[in-house]
Amino acid sequence: MAISVDSPEDSRNLMQQAGYTFAFLSDQKREVIRRFDLVHADGGGKGVDISRPAEFLVDKTGTVRWMMLTENYWVRARPEEILEKTRMLE
């Protein structure tokens, strides 16, 4: 599921435009991204704090089994990579 600081309305527009069916959550108060130390201060320009890109794979006990923080925000985890990691959850 995808988490950003976008409002639920913005997320819904993105979901409709791109045809995504998984859950999109909105962290407009930046509470969760602050707790997870993912705040990219002023990353959205004009003093707007956003989330830095990050992926976490959590198993059914709530334990983090894999996570990815890239050095450059242009670089992201590839879908094949993530799918391979989800096999750990069997």
Place this chain on the structure above:
Amino acid sequence: MKISRINWPLWLGFLIAFAGGLSFPLVFVWFPVTRDFPWANLLLFLVAAVFLWQGVRRGFARNREHPTRSKIVASIVGVLGVAMIGLFLFSYFVVGRWLPASKGAPQVGQKMPEFSLPDADGKQVSLNELLSTPVNGQPPKGVLLIFYRGYW
């Protein structure tokens, strides 16, 4: 021999530099192989740089029809071309790295802290719920959380 009046290498180099920059957000950003390292754009910039260099040399050649004008045009276009390349390199390799260290992020082996956030319909969703609500009649094997910049 009559020297062609238009400094074509200069303008070609400028055009390719421009295309090199624009093609990243328009084309290459959609493919991980050209986005994780912008080799396609760097290649275009290399070609652009060769033409720009040829263009500048030509602009400063002594047998130009209008030597002063040629020098001025070559200088301006050359600088603009290099500036575009520089701007891309800066945006990608410098600004792209302006990220927090995020040392406090949940690590492998740690329990993910419980949280609850509204989904796209405004309904509150919690991590516990996601881990326990059956999907297609099966209990979920886990959850993948993707934090993204948003704001587009």
